[in-house]
Structure formats: structure tokens, C-alpha cells
Amino acid sequence: MQAVATRIGNLRQGRQPRGGGQVSTSIRRRPTNPAHRAAAGYAAAPALIAPHTAFAIPSLFGVEKEYAYQDSTPIVCSLAKSLLRAGIATQEHWEASKKRPLWFIQQALRGVMEAAGGKDLHNHFVLGAMVTESLDMYTSHEPREDRLYIIMDGDQPTMLRIGEVYEDMAQLHERLPVTFWSKFVCQGFGRFFRVVDQGDVQQQIENLEELGEGEELKQAKSMKADLPLYMRERMKPLSDRTYREILHGLSPRTKLSKMLAMADEIERVAATAGRVQLDDYDEEGLYDLGECYPILSLHFGNADLVRGAVDEVVNTVMQSTASPNVIIPFNPLDIESVRAAFGRAGTIGKVIGLSAQLTYMLPYLDE
Amino acid sequence: MDFGVSIGESHIFRIQKAVLLYGPNPHSCSFATVHDVRVQEDEETASLGEAQLVRIEFLRELVKGLSSNAPSEVFPENVLTRNELVTAWWTPAQRRTMFFAADTTLAEVDGKKFPTPPLVFRVAASILSVRALAEDIRPNAATPLFMAPFWNVFDDGRVCHGSMRAPDDASLKALELWEKAFFGSNFTHTIRDSICLYEGGSEALWKAMAVRPLSFPPHYLKDAQQTLQEFISHGA
Numbered sequence: 001m002q003a004v005a006t007r008i009g010n011l012r013q014g015r016q017p018r019g020g021g022q023v024s025t026s027i028r029r030r031p032t033n034p035a036h037r038a039a040a041g042y043a044a045a046p047a048l049i050a051p052h053t054a055f056a057i058p059s060l061f062g063v064e065k066e067y068a069y070q071d072s073t074p075i076v077c078s079l080a081k082s083l084l085r086a087g088i089a090t091q092e093h094w095e096a097s098k099k100r101p102l103w104f105i106q107q108a109l110r111g112v113m114e115a116a117g118g119k120d121l122h123n124h125f126v127l128g129a130m131v132t133e134s135l136d137m138y139t140s141h142e143p144r145e146d147r148l149y150i151i152m153d154g155d156q157p158t159m160l161r162i163g164e165v166y167e168d169m170a171q172l173h174e175r176l177p178v179t180f181w182s183k184f185v186c187q188g189f190g191r192f193f194r195v196v197d198q199g200d201v202q203q204q205i206e207n208l209e210e211l212g213e214g215e216e217l218k219q220a221k222s223m224k225a226d227l228p229l230y231m232r233e234r235m236k237p238l239s240d241r242t243y244r245e246i247l248h249g250l251s252p253r254t255k256l257s258k259m260l261a262m263a264d265e266i267e268r269v270a271a272t273a274g275r276v277q278l279d280d281y282d283e284e285g286l287y288d289l290g291e292c293y294p295i296l297s298l299h300f301g302n303a304d305l306v307r308g309a310v311d312e313v314v315n316t317v318m319q320s321t322a323s324p325n326v327i328i329p330f331n332p333l334d335i336e337s338v339r340a341a342f343g344r345a346g347t348i349g350k351v352i353g354l355s356a357q358l359t360y361m362l363p364y365l366d367e
Numbered sequence: 368m369d370f371g372v373s374i375g376e377s378h379i380f381r382i383q384k385a386v387l388l389y390g391p392n393p394h395s396c397s398f399a400t401v402h403d404v405r406v407q408e409d410e411e412t413a414s415l416g417e418a419q420l421v422r423i424e425f426l427r428e429l430v431k432g433l434s435s436n437a438p439s440e441v442f443p444e445n446v447l448t449r450n451e452l453v454t455a456w457w458t459p460a461q462r463r464t465m466f467f468a469a470d471t472t473l474a475e476v477d478g479k480k481f482p483t484p485p486l487v488f489r490v491a492a493s494i495l496s497v498r499a500l501a502e503d504i505r506p507n508a509a510t511p512l513f514m515a516p517f518w519n520v521f522d523d524g525r526v527c528h529g530s531m532r533a534p535d536d537a538s539l540k541a542l543e544l545w546e547k548a549f550f551g552s553n554f555t556h557t558i559r560d561s562i563c564l565y566e567g568g569s570e571a572l573w574k575a576m577a578v579r580p581l582s583f584p585p586h587y588l589k590d591a592q593q594t595l596q597e598f599i600s601h602g603a
Contacts, residue, residue, distance in 0.1 A: 060385070061412070070374075076375070102374065105372045
């Protein structure tokens with residue numbers, strides 16, 4: 001069509017199009033008036049060419065091919081403006097998003113998280129990140145123009161077997177598995193995302209012991225016996241100094257060394273994300289929501305107690321609308337608030353990327 | 368990892384079809400064609416597909432889409448029908464001031480009050496049409512209509528707009544403005560003098576009505592050979 005447009009443009013300017021075709025042929029055949037030719041001279045000849053009589057397909061060159069309708073334009077534009085001013089998004093993002101504000105915001109979030117989490121961000125965990133005005137899509141909770149959220153969530157856990165790795169760690173030090181677990185799960189990935197593991201099993205045992213009787217107490221005893229020794233009691237994690245001494249004693253090329261180093265790094269990065277404070281308005285938005293979907297489950301073996309815990313957690317979650325795993329509230333009108341929220345999202349992106357690298361080294365359940 | 372944004376309601380409307388209007392000059396269109404629009408894979412260039420003649424069904428769908436946000440309205444009692452294409456209403460017999468252009472044979476009665484018969488107005492595609500009623504009651508679908516005995520009105524009821532300052536739309540608020548536009552602008556010429564049964568035609572009729580303080584005599588009305596239903600459907 002551009003060729004057609006160019007051709008039509010040429011005709012309007014009096015230039016003859018190159019090549020054949022009905023349009024140009026009809027012009028060339030038109031007899032010129034010798035009197036006009038003599039009077040006007042060669043330089044004015046293009047102006048004397050009569051309009052062509054052939055049909056030409058109208059050009060759509062330059063016609064807008066789509067319109068984007070957005071009913072919350074002020075808040076969207078406020079956020080887009082804040083992202084630009086905060087240096088989080090650039091004009092390149094705007095061009096790449098085809099000048100659509102929502103895509104622009106999406107590009108900004110993607111850019112921040114990919115810059116921190118790298119390509120590993122997209123693998124291993126079933127996760128999504130979103131900028132939204134409401135924590136609960138089914139509620140009539142009135143959105144506020146000074147409140148948006150970055151949420152991250154998923155709806156199925158990545159199920160991995162970690163039992164063999166724990167066994168290897170326990171060979172080095174009986175408290176190493178629980179230390180690794182503390183760093184990777186409690187202070188690392190699990191700070192942001194629901195992880196189902198032996199912690200859930202221990203919670204089930206405690207509930208049975210506290211509230212149960214007869215058969216239930218027997219069941220609690222049996223479950224306790226099924227937990228590996230290194231996780232059966234609530235052991236105190238090792239100090240960072242001892243942990244690193246063990247780490248430095250290992251060849252850096254070994255899988256165990258890499259995993260221990262990565263868990264240490266994940267804990268360090270996660271600590272920089274700080275704590276998110278939800279106010280009454282946010283809490284109100286969560287009022288009708290239930291528990292979060294688990295994103296990761298760590299199993300001792302293929303048919304262990306954790307498997308049952310995963311089923312129980314998922315069943316509970318499905319009884320109501322799940323809360324998002326990560327909630328980062330921010331004010332789109334406040335550049336500092338936007339900068340902090342997207343910065344926090346980037347940090348979590350880094351935790352996800354590192355956690356993906358770590359968990360690549362673990363086999364899937366039933367593998 | 369997937370990324371998304373969910374703020375308010377958003378839609379992307381993409382170019383789907385193009386309508387091209389053809390006519391002998393910029394002010395009149397003789398026919399229209401509708402084309403599919405093909406956007407190339409690079410999404411930079413678009414081209415027209417084959418032409419198809421625009422048909423009423425297509426226009427109905429188009430109007431339906433464009434008026435999908437039309438508000439729900441409570442109709443005044445005088446409104447007879449209203450959809451995306453046609454609005455029709457009636458007015459009882461009344462005395463109205465009428466204006467005639469200075470260079471016409473009715474200039475001598477310009478600006479006087481005249482008895483007018485009950486009327487049915489219809490606006491379709493921004494064109495006003497008018498018919499007369501024999502009885503001063505709300506008409507029904509089968510009510511026979513009569514020629515409106517005014518100048519500047521064609522046999523089929525269409526009003527020659529000329530320089531009439533017509534409203535931009537046919538919303539309920541604008542109905543009275545259409546009446547004002549019709550009676551407030553100069554009547555300039557008779558389309559057909561035998562538009563009524565008065566001896567001497569419409570010119571003689573309005574000269575007579577100018578001095579007649581009573582109501583418009585319905586026996587001067589000429590049968591339009593049309594019911595209200597037919598009149599309304601004609602513009603739909």
C-alpha cells in the first residue's frame with residue numbers, strides 16, 4: 001500500500017511513475033496540447049498534466065490503525081508520568097509500547113524485574129506480576145486515585161525434591177540443612193512467596209498434638225517419625241560465620257557449595273527489600289481473600305508428608321479467592337513512592353532469579 | 368513470568384473496515400462501499416480489501432455499535448417512535464407564526480399566525496419530514512396521513528432544508544428545536560401547489576388562513592396514501 005501511496009503522491013506532484021500499469025499508461029497516452037506546451041514551456045509541463053481517469057485504490061497510509069480506550073486515564077497517566085520522572089521508564093519504553101499507557105507501565109515493570117532477575121526470572125516458577133488498582137477483583141472496594149499495587153502471584157507450585165541435598169548437608173553438619181532452609185526459605189524466597197515444606201508438616205503435627213486425641217495422637221507420632229532426623233526437632237540454625245566456614249571448606253565447583261552460596265546470597269538480597277506496611281485501606285481490600293497459593297514445595301521424597309501438606313494447602317486456598325503472594329502498595333502521584341515500589345519489585349525479581357538458579361539444581365518431584 | 372496491568376477498564380479498538388463515499392461533488396454522495404482492512408504482519412501498513420456496496424443492514428449494525436452507549440430515556444407522550452435511525456413525534460393542531468420570503472407571492476402574509484393541522488414529524492438521517500393528521504388525537508400505526516400543506520415540503524413529506532438551521536441531532540431535547548427550525552425559517556417556494564385540496568392551491572390556502580382565526584379545516588388536506596406505520600418505516 002505504501003507503494004500505491006507513493007505512486008499516488010508522484011501523480012499529484014506531476015511526476016510520472018516508473019514502470020507500467022494502467023495509471024501511468026493512461027497518462028502517457030493522453031495527447032498533449034501543442035499550444036499549451038509552447039506557451040508554458042517544459043518547466044511547467046507537470047502542472048498541465050490532467051488528473052488521471054483510472055481508478056486507484058485509496059491509501060490508508062498514515063491512518064490510525066487502532067485506538068486505545070482507558071477509563072482511568074488520570075491515574076494511568078499519573079503513574080506513567082511518575083515512572084518517567086523517577087527514571088524507571090524511558091521514551092524508548094513509550095515507543096516500544098506503541099504509545100499505549102498500560103503497555104508502557106507494563107514495560108516499565110517488566111524492565112525493572114528483568115534487569116534484576118535476568119533470564120532466570122521467566123523459568124521454573126509459575127508466576128506473574130501486575131500493576132493493579134484492586135487487591136480483590138470481586139469486591140466493590142472503591143479504588144483510590146492515590147493507591148495502586150504491584151502484586152505477584154501464581155496458581156500452582158513448582159514441586160521439587162530436596163531430600164538428597166539435605167542428606168548431603170547433614171553429612172557436613174547436622175544443623176546445616178535447617179540453616180540452609182532458614183536462609184533460602186524463611187529469610188529468602190519464602191519471605192515473599194508461599195513455600196510448602198516440612199514446616200507445614202510440623203505445624204500439622206503440633207495441631208494434632210494440641211487438639212487431637214486417641215488416633216490423632218498416634219498419627220502425630222507416626223508423622224513425627226517420618227520426618228528426617230535433621231528436620232525432626234526445631235534445630236537452631238548455624239551462625240553465619242560457621243555456615244561460611246563450611247562453605248569455604250567446600251570446592252566451589254560442587255553443587256552443594258553452589259547451593260549454599262546461593263542461599264546465602266538470596267537471604268542477603270531479600271533483606272534489602274524491607275517490609276511492606278499495609279494500612280487499613282489495604283487490609284480492607286484483603287478482607288474477603290483467603291490464603292495465598294503455594295509457589296514452591298520442597299519434598300524429602302516422592303511420596304512424603306509434604307505431598308499431603310501441599311494437597312491440604314491447595315484445597316484450603318481454593319475454598320475462597322486467594323490473596324496475592326506479594327503486595328506492594330504505592331502512590332502513583334508520589335515519585336518516591338513509585339521509585340520505592342518498583343525498586344522493591346526489582347529486588348524481588350532478583351530473589352526470584354537467584355532462587356530459580358538454585359532450584360535448577362534440584363530434581364522435580366516424581367522425576 | 369507474565370506481566371500485566373489492570374487499572375480501570377481498557378479496550379483496544381482496531382481498524383476493521385473502511386467506508387468510502389463516492390459522489391459527483393464534495394457535497395453529495397451517490398453510493399458507498401465498505402472494505403475490510405488488512406493490516407500487514409509488520410503492523411505498519413494497512414490496505415483495503417475488496418469493495419462491497421454498503422447496505423442498510425450494515426448501516427444498522429454500525430449505528431447500533433455507535434449508539435451502544437445511548438442512555439435509557441423516558442419518552443414524552445408525543446413521541447411515536449424512536450430508534451437509532453428514526454425519531455417521530457406528533458403535535459396537536461395549533462396556531463403558529465409562519466414566515467415567507469420577501470420575494471414570494473405570500474410575502475404579504477409573512478409573520479402572521481396561521482391555524483395549522485395536527486402534524487407528524489419524522490427525523491431520519493438528519494432529514495426532517497412532515498405529514499398532517501385529520502384528527503387532533505394521537506395517531507396509531509394504521510392512522511392515515513395527509514400531505515402537510517406547507518411550502519418547501521416534497522410529496523413524500525421531506526422538507527427542503529435550504530438554509531434552515533436544523534439541530535445537530537434528533538435527541539428528545541431537540542424535537543422542539545426541529546419544529547422551531549421548520550416554522551422559524553422562511554418558506555421560499557412551493558414544491559407542488561396541489562399539495563392540498565383548497566381551491567387555488569397552497570398559495571391561496573395560506574392567504575385564506577391568514578385571516579381565519581379558527582382551526583385548520585381538515586377537509587382541505589390531501590390524502591398522502593400512507594399510514595403512520597408506512598411513514599415511519601420509510602425512513603428506517
